[in-house]
Amino acid sequence: MPGSTLTPAALDRLRELLDRRRAAIVDAGTDWITAQSLDLQGRRPRAETRMLVDREFDAYRALLIDGDPTIRDAFVEFTTTLRATAEFRISTLLRGFLCFRRGVEAILESEALDAEARLEIIRALDEAYFDTAFVMADVYAAKLLEVLQRTQEQLMQREKLAALGGLVAGVAHEINTPMGVAVTAASLLRDRLRGLAADFEGGQLRKRALGDFLRDADEAAALTLGNLERASELVASFKQVAVDQSHASRRRLRLGPYIRETLASLTPLYKRTPHRLALALDDAIEAELDPGAISQILTNLIQNALSHAFDDAQAGTITITLARVGDQRAALTVADDGRGLSPEERRRIFEPFFTTRRGSGGSGLGMHIVHNLVSEALGGVIRVDSAPGEGTAVRIEIPLAPAPASASASASTSGPAA
Ligand SMILES: Nc1ncnc2c1ncn2[C@@H]1O[C@H](COP(=O)(O)OP(=O)(O)OP(=O)(O)O)[C@@H](O)[C@H]1O
Ligand SMILES: [Mg+2]
Structure with a gap:
C-alpha cells in the first residue's frame, strides 16, 4: 500500500x-x-x-x-x-x-x-x-x-435502417417494371376498345377488324395479368423479408425429423429431375425455435440448388447435414456439387435483389430472406463456402435454446468449399 x-x-x-x-x-x-x-x-x-x-x-x-x-x-x-x-x-x-x-x-x-x-x-x-x-x-x-x-x-442500428431504406427503394424499383408494362398493356386495350366502339356505333364494324381486336385484346390481357402476377409475387416475397420476430410460434422439437418432413413436402420440386438429396442428420438434436423459419430456409436453399447449381445434363447431389456444435449449438448445412459461385456472386449473395435470373423468375430476395431468418428469427449465423466449379455449401449455425437477451448475429462469406 x-x-x-x-x-x-x-x-x-x-x-x-x-x-x-x-x-x-x-x-x-x-x-x-x-x-x-x-x-x-x-x-x-x-x-x-x-x-x-x-x-x-x-x-x-x-x-x-x-x-x-x-x-x-x-x-x-x-x-x-x-x-x-x-x-x-x-x-x-x-x-x-x-x-x-x-x-x-x-x-x-x-x-x-x-x-x-x-x-x-x-x-x-x-x-x-x-x-x-x-x-x-x-x-x-x-x-x-x-x-x-x-x-x-x-452504428448497427443505423446500418439496419439504411439497409431497410435501400430495400424499400429496391422494391419500388422492382415493382415499377411489371406495373409499368401492365399499365401500358391496359391502356392499349382501352384505346383499341374505344376504336371498336366507334366503329360499332358508326355501323362500320367489319368481321376482320373484330377478329384483330379479339386477338390484340387477348394479348394485352395476358400481358397485364402476367405482369400484375409478377408484381404481386414481389410484394409477397417482400412481406417475407420483414421476418416475424414474435416468438409465438417458438416450440421445442427434434430438428432431424422436422427437417425430413420439410424435405418430403419439397419432393415435387425435384421428383422429375435427375438430381437427388442425400441426408446426414443427427436425429438426437433437440432445439427450441420457430420451426417455420427452418422450413422456409430449407425451401429457399433447395430451390436455389435446383434452379442455379446444375446445368440440364448434370445429375447433381444436394447434401443436407445436421450436426451438433458443442453443447449449445447445431450446424445445418445444405451443400450441392454444382457450378459454384464466382467471387462476385459469393460476395453479393445476401444482397436484396441480387439475382442472376432476372427476367426468368428470380427476384433475388431468397438469400436475403434466409439471412434475416437465420440472424433475426433463429439468432444464428450463416456462411457460404463456394468457388467456381466446386459446388456451394451454405452453413447455418444456430443456438439450441434462445439467447436470454437480444441474440447477436453476423454473416460472412469465406473460402472455397472443402
Ligand atoms: N446453390 C447455388 N448454386 C449456384 N448459384 C447460386 C446458388 N444459390 C444461389 N445462387 C446465386 O445467388 C443468386 C441469389 O440467390 P437468391 O436466392 O437470393 O435469388 P434468386 O434465387 O435468384 O431469386 P429468388 O430466390 O428471389 O426467387 C442467384 O440468382 C444465383 O445466381
Ligand atoms: Mg432463390
Missing part, C-alpha cells in the same frame, strides 16, 4: 510539509499542469484547474498519510467520467495526476531537508503516482469499452 514504505519520521515530515505548505504545493502543481497540458491550455480558467489540483492534493494526502485510497478512487471516477468520450488521451489524464508530485517537488527545493528524507518522500510520491496510474488506466479503459460498445450498437 502506498505510504506504508515511509518510516514514521519521514511520514511526520511529509504530513507537516503538506499541511504547512498546502497552498504553495497546489499553486506549483497548477503552474506545472498549465505549462504542460497543451491541449487544455487557454481553454480551462486557471481557478478551475487549481480546484482540480486541490482535490488531487486531498486524494494523495489521504493515500500517503492515512493509507486510504477512497478519495483518490472517487477522484479517478470523477475525472474518467468527464473524459470517457474517446476525445481525451489517457496521457492527458496521467499528466493531470502528476501535478501533485510536481507541486511537492517544487516546494521541497526550498525546504531544509536532509537528502535521505527527501529521497524517501520522492519514492513514496512515485509509488503513489504509479498506483494511481494503474487504477486510472483500468477504470478509463473499462469506460472507453462501454462507449465503444454503445457506439457499435448505434
